[in-house]
Amino acid sequence: IPTMTDFHNFCVAEKRSGHCAVVDGNLLYVWGGYVTIENNEVYLPSDEVWLYEIDTGLWQMCLMDGEVPSPMSGSCGACVNGVLYIFGGYDDIGYSNQLYCVNLRTKNSIYTWKKVKNFKGQPPTPRDKLSCWVYKDRLIFFGGYGCRKHSELNDFFDVHDATWEGQTFWGWNNDIFVFDTVKKTWFQPAAKGVPPQPRAAHTCAVMGNKGYVFGGRVLQSRKNDLHYLDLDTWSWSGEIKVNGEKPAGRSWHTCTTIADDQLFLFGGLSTESEPLSDGWIFSVKSNEWTQLKHLPKDKPRLWHTACFGKENEVMVFGGSKDDLLYLDTGHCNDLLIFQTQPYSLARLCLDCIGKNAASLQSQLSWLPSRLLQEVMKKITFWAAVRHREKAGNYTLYSEEEEQWYKLN
Structure with a gap:
C-alpha cells in the first residue's frame, strides 16, 4: 500500500496553456504549449510527452525522437487509431501549417515523430487556435487565426491586420480542410449552407455524423453561437436557434461529447475578458442548454484541454x-475530473476499497490475483489523489463525496 514516503514519486505534468491532449486506451497524453517566465512566453519542449494513467492516477514523462516538431502553442492535436496528429500552431518564427504524427501504441514507450511529407493535395494556410473533428479516419479542420498572402485572400478569411509592404495579412478563417489519414491526402470539400463566421479559439465536437462548433473569437467579439456541419454531405446547419437560456459568449473554452446526444461545455474567456468556470450541458433532443449549478467558482480555466x-x-x-x-501568469497543471454518468457497481466497489485500504489491508490477500491487481491500481490512485488535493493540483467532481458534483 502506498505510504507517505512514496508521495515524492507522484509527479505531475508541468504547468502550461495552449497545449494538446488526447486519450488513447487507459492513457491521457499531454504535449506542447507554453508558460510565462518573467513576462516571456516560453514554449515547452516538443521532444517530450506526459502520460497520465487513468487507472492509477500516476504521471510520467517520456522523451520523443525522430522528426520532432518545433515547440509551439495553439496547435491542433487529435488521435486516430492510436496515432497522434499535430497540425499548425505558433512559435517564435510564426504560424505553421505542418502536419506531424506519432504512434502512441509503440512498444517500450519509444515515441518517434514523423513529419507528414509525401501527401497529395494542398494543406491549409498557416494558423493556430483552430479545431478539428475526427470522423471516418479523417481529420477535418475548421477555422483558426493565421496569415495569408494577398493571392490567398477569399471569402473564408476576415482580415485583422496587414503588412502592406510584404503583402502579408493576418486574420480569422472559416474554411474546411480535410486530411485523409489512410490515403495521405488533403482536400477542401465544397460546403453547402451558411457557415459560421471566421473565428479562432472556438471548440469542435463530433456527435454521430455531425461536427458541432461553439463560440470563439470573431473580429472584436466572442460568440456563443452553435452550428453543426454534416460530415457526410458537407452541409452547414446555420446557427442553431436553441430553446431557453444559453451560455455567454466566450473563447478558449472546451466542448466535449459525453453521450450520443449531449455536449459538455466548460470554461473559457468571456466577452468581458473574464476567465470562466461555468459548465453547461447541451441536449440535442430538447435543443436546450442547461447550466450546472454546483460547479466550483474558484477553478476558472481558459486555453485548457x-x-x-x-x-x-x-x-x-x-x-x-x-x-x-x-495577465499571462496564471498557468495551471491541475487535473479536474468531471463525472458525467453514474459509475458501475464494480468501479464503486474498487473505489471503496482503494479509499479504505489501510483498514482492509489484512484482507487484501484474500482477493483473486487478477482482482487484486485492479485493487492495487485503485489504492495507488486514491493515494495520489489525496496527495495532489493537498498540493492543490487535483480535483474530482461527482456525487460520490460531498465536494463532488454529478453532471447529469
Whole structure:
C-alpha cells in the first residue's frame, strides 16, 4: 500500500496553456504549449510527452525522437487509431501549417515523430487556435487565426491586420480542410449552407455524423453561437436557434461529447475578458442548454484541454486562470475530473476499497490475483489523489463525496 514516503514519486505534468491532449486506451497524453517566465512566453519542449494513467492516477514523462516538431502553442492535436496528429500552431518564427504524427501504441514507450511529407493535395494556410473533428479516419479542420498572402485572400478569411509592404495579412478563417489519414491526402470539400463566421479559439465536437462548433473569437467579439456541419454531405446547419437560456459568449473554452446526444461545455474567456468556470450541458433532443449549478467558482480555466475518459469522465488539464491577453501568469497543471454518468457497481466497489485500504489491508490477500491487481491500481490512485488535493493540483467532481458534483 502506498505510504507517505512514496508521495515524492507522484509527479505531475508541468504547468502550461495552449497545449494538446488526447486519450488513447487507459492513457491521457499531454504535449506542447507554453508558460510565462518573467513576462516571456516560453514554449515547452516538443521532444517530450506526459502520460497520465487513468487507472492509477500516476504521471510520467517520456522523451520523443525522430522528426520532432518545433515547440509551439495553439496547435491542433487529435488521435486516430492510436496515432497522434499535430497540425499548425505558433512559435517564435510564426504560424505553421505542418502536419506531424506519432504512434502512441509503440512498444517500450519509444515515441518517434514523423513529419507528414509525401501527401497529395494542398494543406491549409498557416494558423493556430483552430479545431478539428475526427470522423471516418479523417481529420477535418475548421477555422483558426493565421496569415495569408494577398493571392490567398477569399471569402473564408476576415482580415485583422496587414503588412502592406510584404503583402502579408493576418486574420480569422472559416474554411474546411480535410486530411485523409489512410490515403495521405488533403482536400477542401465544397460546403453547402451558411457557415459560421471566421473565428479562432472556438471548440469542435463530433456527435454521430455531425461536427458541432461553439463560440470563439470573431473580429472584436466572442460568440456563443452553435452550428453543426454534416460530415457526410458537407452541409452547414446555420446557427442553431436553441430553446431557453444559453451560455455567454466566450473563447478558449472546451466542448466535449459525453453521450450520443449531449455536449459538455466548460470554461473559457468571456466577452468581458473574464476567465470562466461555468459548465453547461447541451441536449440535442430538447435543443436546450442547461447550466450546472454546483460547479466550483474558484477553478476558472481558459486555453485548457478536455478529454473524454473510458468511464464517461471529462478530464480537464492545464490552461490558465487569468486573462492571457492582459495577465499571462496564471498557468495551471491541475487535473479536474468531471463525472458525467453514474459509475458501475464494480468501479464503486474498487473505489471503496482503494479509499479504505489501510483498514482492509489484512484482507487484501484474500482477493483473486487478477482482482487484486485492479485493487492495487485503485489504492495507488486514491493515494495520489489525496496527495495532489493537498498540493492543490487535483480535483474530482461527482456525487460520490460531498465536494463532488454529478453532471447529469
